Amino acid sequence: MYNFEFERPSSVDDAVQSLGGEALALGGGQTLIPALKQRLNQPDKLVSLTGISELNGISMLSDGRLSVKGATTHATVAEQAREHYPALADLARHIGDPAVRNRGTIGGSLANNDPAACYPAAVLGSDATVVTNAREISASDFFTGMFATVLSDNEIITEVRFQVPSSANYQKFLQPASRFALTGVFVAKFADGVRVAVTGASENGVFRWADAESALSANFTQSAVENSSVSPDGMISDLHGSAAYRASLVKTLTKRAVAAAS
Amino acid sequence: MSKVTMTVNGRATSGDVEGRTLLSSYLRDTLGLTGTHIGCDTSQCGTCVVHVDGKVVKSCTMLALEADGAVVDTIEGQANADGSLNVIQQAFQDHHGLQCGFCTPGMVMSAAALLKDNPKPSESEIRKYLEGNLCRCTGYHNIVKAILAASGQDVSVVAAE
Numbered sequence: 001m002y003n004f005e006f007e008r009p010s011s012v013d014d015a016v017q018s019l020g021g022e023a024l025a026l027g028g029g030q031t032l033i034p035a036l037k038q039r040l041n042q043p044d045k046l047v048s049l050t051g052i053s054e055l056n057g058i059s060m061l062s063d064g065r066l067s068v069k070g071a072t073t074h075a076t077v078a079e080q081a082r083e084h085y086p087a088l089a090d091l092a093r094h095i096g097d098p099a100v101r102n103r104g105t106i107g108g109s110l111a112n113n114d115p116a117a118c119y120p121a122a123v124l125g126s127d128a129t130v131v132t133n134a135r136e137i138s139a140s141d142f143f144t145g146m147f148a149t150v151l152s153d154n155e156i157i158t159e160v161r162f163q164v165p166s167s168a169n170y171q172k173f174l175q176p177a178s179r180f181a182l183t184g185v186f187v188a189k190f191a192d193g194v195r196v197a198v199t200g201a202s203e204n205g206v207f208r209w210a211d212a213e214s215a216l217s218a219n220f221t222q223s224a225v226e227n228s229s230v231s232p233d234g235m236i237s238d239l240h241g242s243a244a245y246r247a248s249l250v251k252t253l254t255k256r257a258v259a260a261a262s
Numbered sequence: 263m264s265k266v267t268m269t270v271n272g273r274a275t276s277g278d279v280e281g282r283t284l285l286s287s288y289l290r291d292t293l294g295l296t297g298t299h300i301g302c303d304t305s306q307c308g309t310c311v312v313h314v315d316g317k318v319v320k321s322c323t324m325l326a327l328e329a330d331g332a333v334v335d336t337i338e339g340q341a342n343a344d345g346s347l348n349v350i351q352q353a354f355q356d357h358h359g360l361q362c363g364f365c366t367p368g369m370v371m372s373a374a375a376l377l378k379d380n381p382k383p384s385e386s387e388i389r390k391y392l393e394g395n396l397c398r399c400t401g402y403h404n405i406v407k408a409i410l411a412a413s414g415q416d417v418s419v420v421a422a423e
Contacts, residue, residue, distance in 0.1 A: 006264065006281035006327045026325075033323045034304050036282070046281065048328060075317070097394025098372070100305065102317040103324060178306075179393070 019154035027108025070107030087168035107157035120206035125186035125197035169261035271339030288326035308395030337367035359408035361399035
């Protein structure tokens with residue numbers, strides 16, 4: 001790993017001031033530190049977000065949305081979101097392993113937008129709002145492709161506000177070595193319809209499966225998606241699974257999520 | 263270089279580190295605490311697991327400067343005050359929970375964290391908790407037995423010998 005300057009500010013304003021140029025924000029580091037070791041990234045400065053108390057915590061907002069601050073760890077979400085949004089807590093409880101969950105943060109995961117990460121499916125599936133130091137971004141605008149988001153270089157995710165569905169579930173098929181989702185599906189049932197968000201499948205990152213959403217909005221049962229299918233065009237194909245395999249997984253996992261959420 | 267200060271196994275420590283210095287390097291190279299192992303160096307294998315402020319972390323995937331001011335516990339601090347093995351360590355010996363021993367420091371540290379939160383875990387809970395700790399010798403059964411035994415539970419429920 002090449003050397004870099006390290007700063008650990010105690011406020012979001014100071015962190016934003018420290019960013020810019022070749023500096024990078026450091027969340028829990030569970031992706032960024034391995035990437036630095038492989039020299040896939042060469043920042044001249046890392047600005048740690050773990051010393052900022054205003055970036056930590058979970059609370060219900062007066063409008064019924066669940067607020068998760070940007071540097072909240074997966075372990076904290078798993079524990080503290082349980083009573084407010086069980087499906088989200090359950091998703092967090094199955095990211096990586098216990099040690100990874102004690103460091104990894106929701107903001108870090110979303111800013112990285114790994115095509116196989118779990119959180120993007122929950123954010124898109126819950127029609128969440130990503131709040132930064134500069135603006136509020138709808139989930140449908142936030143993700144722009146594999147490892148890509150609309151965030152600018154000196155923008156920090158301060159909070160994620162989730163709509164809480166009446167029922168929801170996330171199912172993933174593990175890639176057994178990395179323990180990332182080979183494919184994962186988040187299904188959320190709201191009063192005005194069902195959202196189905198898929199991660200780990202598309203070369204463009206997380207996406208919504210519109211056909212399943214309309215079928216499930218009309219009839220929230222496994223059989224409703226029996227005649228729907230996802231095209232393997234544009235799906236990830238690698239040694240772990242072909243595009244057709246992933247397309248098949250999307251449907252299978254959607255049905256499992258519907259069964260678990262029903 | 264920046265100065266870092268942390269309490270390791272109850273002792274105040276400090277040292278000069280670079281931005282890129284990992285917590286695992288600080289423990290091993292600066293403090294000489296080589297019980298914390300580096301296996302994969304990619305946060306997969308768990309041999310580098312230590313406790314930071316009471317929580318398990320992979321010390322190869324945390325910068326030393328991130329632990330500034332923290333309380334860190336490593337395998338060297340696990341034995342009883344008189345130097346004898348603690349309950350978990352003794353159970354690993356009694357139940358043959360190690361062969362080559364390379365993964366053992368991480369296994370013991372993970373087990374200690376699990377039993378603190380969940381004093382009587384089921385076999386399934388133990389296996390799930392250890393998903394970030396790899397062992398290439400034992401096939402895990404005896405590690406699971408050792409942790410069950412350390413929690414004061416019957417180990418005969420673990421199928422394989």
